[in-house]
Amino acid sequence: MDGKCYIKNGNIEVYAAVGGAGIGGGMETDNTGAGGEGGDVYIGGGTLKVFSDGYSDAQAIGYGWQLCPFGTDPSGSVYISSDKNTTGKYMRVAYSEDNGATYKIANKGDRSSKCHKDECILFITECDHHDNDGLSYSINSNGTHTESCKYCGYEARVAHTEPDCVCGYRKPTNTVTLNSLDGINLIVLAKGSTITLPYATGDIVAGNTVPTLYYAVTGWKDVSSNTTYEAGSDITVTADMEFTLLTDPVYSVECTETENGRISPDLSTAKAGDSVKVKVLPDTGYSVSSVTYTYIVDYDYQSSSFIYADPVQITDVDGLYQLVMPSLSGPANGIVISAAFTKDTEQSVLIIPAISGETEILGTVAADTESAMAGTLVTLTVTPAEGCSLRKIHCMTVNDAEVELTRVSDTCYTFTMPAYSVIVSADFDELSNWKMLQEKIDGAGNGATITLDGNCTAAAFITPGGR
16 A cells, blocks of 8 residues: 655654664565555645654655565655645755765755665755755746755746846846046946936035035036936936036125124125125114125135135125125135124204393294104294294214204204204394284284284284275
8 A cells, every 4th residue: 555644844753663764665565475556745844853763674754664575566646846736835855874964955856766775864844045055047038046945846937137136147237427526426237227326416415625615516417428417317328427516606694793783694605796685783772883795715724714804895785685696706605694783872963042032032942852762753832023024944973964853833843863962043033013913913803902012002903804
């Protein structure tokens, strides 16, 4: 008879007895002494050890008793590759003769004899194909190679890995050279692959200089073809290629620490010709006295310090300080903006009296304050003397600049205190008797009695619409 054994997993040890196989075969006896047939063993996983236990007539696996009649030695088969079992695993066979401790690898061609040899220990495990260079390779013409295992019968067609494949195939490569502010960078790529050019257009990059110089990325130039690409472009590599980074210089915009106020530019970097707006905010009680910028022009090696240009004044236009970034050279890496603030002080209001001759006062002008801070509203009250009227009022700064007056009424004017002291004066006219009479009549009601200088009295009866 014969037998079949399926081994799919687990750790199994089998001992063969005298006159029979350890697994998958057997012995059949009757009066005629008929022999046993061999069995088949299917191994698809796990670990299997089979011991013949030192019996010379005991077989390790899948083999009938060798003392069967008619001179036949029926043998079984050991199936250990994926096409012979249901698990899809590949198994590996090792053996040790004479119950030795050191196992040897059984190649495919050795299995039949080694698996059935007397006094042989078998050791069958899943094969990983790689121990002791088990895999061999043959390169195909369609971008693949065939790999085979000499231990277990594994064979498969596999696509090449790039650029270097384990089978020995090497896809052609190209070198891409990138010349940038960081130096020269060499990148080896498989032919036909894609590389993304670093940076993005407009990125600010720093040069390796002292002081640090800054540049705005504008693109890349292919040196061989003189073609310009945008930064960040994807390039298909078809040959050795060299690219140079294209940039425009940009300058840093920095501010010094200030006292009694703050300065804040709207740009931190700018190209030559860019407009830079600077917000200048004095603290309460302070005013802006100057806003300037400077830049590095040289380096003093003896003192190990930079030399700066003379400060350049920044013009105030309607309260906004603005400059056009110059084109700098030498070691200059940008500009440094500074501002100076002064503490505000009260300015005086000086009134010049209006007199005729030496003593006669024709009228007075009074201010609601003798001094005021710049920007304060000042009110002037005009009081003509009897028989006089205001002809004109004047308000000038001490450096002869006219101050604009706002007329509130015939006897009231206001102005905004400038940053300088002011002088206020007024011109009055003396009225004639007839004109004084006329003015009093104009201001009187019906039936009024008017006295002129105590010399005469006039009675007037005024009717509406008449004189």
